Amino acid sequence: MDRLVCGDVGFGKTEVAVRAAFKAVVDNKQAAVLVPTTILAEQHYNTFKDRLSPFAAEVEHLSRFKTKKEQKEILKKLEEGKINIIIGTHRLLSKDVHFKDLGLLIIDEEQRFGVKAKEKLKFMKENVDVLTLTATPIPRTLNFSLLGARDLSIINTPPKNRQPIHTEIINFDKKIIANAIARELQRGGQVYFVNDKIAKLDELADIIEEIVPFAKVAIAHGQMTPAQLENVMMRFLEKKCNVLLCTKIIESGLDIPSVNTIIINRADNFGLAELYQLRGRVGRSNLKSYAYLVTPPQSSLTKQAIRRLHALEEFSELGSGMNLALKDLEIRGAGNLLGREQSGFIGEIGFDMYMQLLDEAVGELKDTLPADSLPAETVRKLEESSKLKTKDVIVESDISMFIPESYIDDENTRLELYRKLSGVNDMNMLAEMKEEFIDRFGKLPA
Structure with missing residues (x-):
């Protein structure tokens, strides 16, 4: 199995992971859960532990919160098979991590990992099933799924009473920011204020305390010690402070229903998936939530930055993660499927043409692979699909096949019609296209 599960933040991807890991344990296999941050590893550990404790499943986690002695003990138990489920950050990719019988690899927040990291763990053991969880798959991964090289499952159903997040692009205006923070605090809520650089956090804290005097600001970032970070997060969870000023350390997996406003400073410096994940930290209750970019x-701003921001503003309804991922695929390109680049610009030849060329190349490769190198099930599917295929016929002619500018003067309209004409594969479709041309543009040119 190599399946991508795409579902909005808070739609239940963790529940899928818990059940998949439990199934692996029942089948006497070990499961590994790879997560991008220490905070998320801690949160997943508590979730898995609570859910699976009645079934005597041994769950552990590896991160920088563990001492070297504790890590050594965990690694020993893992190799002996005494640990059923291990949850960890990039620490799981180290050379000293050995499994007795790894059966399932779960990659959470897939967009936060590089190709090299994911492939390294996948090839540590043959015949490992891979389950990838994400709200916004990176272009390369999404393209794999669209091509059929990886299975895709989409979770579309939102939790009950969940409301869409109001998203707004603003300039740095103290009055607007003060109103946004004050409104949230006055209804008993909490606020995330995200900044991309640690150096600016103290300066921003002074500004927030100046414009909202009753705000209690706490600062969190990745350069703090584990004890300091844990202390700040506990104070925020206990509502001893109501504004958390932080870097994107909160991006993955945090679930605090009382936080329903997020302000992201210099949003143009963040990627589309990062912005989407950050926005997903709010809106986890039945209250109206707000995100300010x-x-x-x-x-x-660059054209790409503007397109990213407007895409996020446009796709604010529930379950829009897949639409945003497709938009990201369009903006950044599909990347190198056989290499490490996870995005790459494909606008020069057009997305449809790119997908057609890629599909043809993959088809040719499948045809040239020796049958004995493929699993029997794959060979059977290929044989079935090849029976349904028809070969394209190329017709060469000296007659000009272009649509004259005098007939349709708009270039984008002509390109759209060329695209539709390329999909015509029978006489009925051709007749419908002819009717459309006459109806929209008048009598066909001679």
Whole structure:
């Protein structure tokens, strides 16, 4: 199995992971859960432990919160098979990590890992099933699924009473920011204020305390010691502070229902998936939630940054993660399927043409692979699909096949019609296209 599970933040991907890991344990296999941050590893450990404790499944986690002595003991038990489920950060990719019988690899927040990291763990053991969880798959992964090289499952059903997050792009305006924070605090809620650089956090804390005097600001970032970070997060969870000023350390997996406003400073410096994950930290209750993307004047932003921000503003309804991922695929390109690049620009030849060329190349490769190198099930499927295929016929002619500019003067309209014409494969479709041309543009040119 190599399956991608795509579901919005808070839609239940962790529940799928818990049940899949339990199934592996029942089948006497070990399961590994790879997560991008220490905080998420701790949170998943508590979730798995609570859910599986009645079934005597041994769950452990590896992260920088563990001492060297504790890590050594965990690794020993893992190799002996005494640990059924191990949850960890990149520490799981180290050379000293050995499994007795690994059966399932779960990659959470897939968009946060590089190709090298994912392939390294996958090839530690043959015949390992891989379950990838994400709200916004990176272009390369999504393209794998669209091509059929990886199975895709989409969770579309939102939790009950969940409301869409109101998303707004604003300039850095103290009055707007003060109103946003004050409104949330006055209804008894809490606020995330995210900044991309640690150096600016103290300065921003002073500004927040100046414009909202009753705000209690706490600062969190990745350079703090585990004890300091844990102390800040516990204070925030206990509502001893109501504004958490932080870097994108909160991006993955945090679930605090009382936080329903997030302000992201210099949102133009974040990727689309990062922004989507950050926005997903709010809106986890039945209250209306707000996300403010703070940017410099749009005249100073790159075209790609503007497209990212407007895409996030446009796709704010529940279950829009897949739409955003497709938009990201369009903006950044599909990357190198056989290499490590996870995105790459494909606009020069057009997305449809790119997918057609890629599909043809994959088809040719399948045809040239020796049958004995493929599993029997795959060979059977290929034989069935080849019976349904028809070969394209190329017709060469000296007659001009272009749509004259005098007939349709808009270039984008002509390109769209060329695309539709390329999909015509029978006389009925051709007749429908002819009717559309006459109806929209008049009599066909001679």
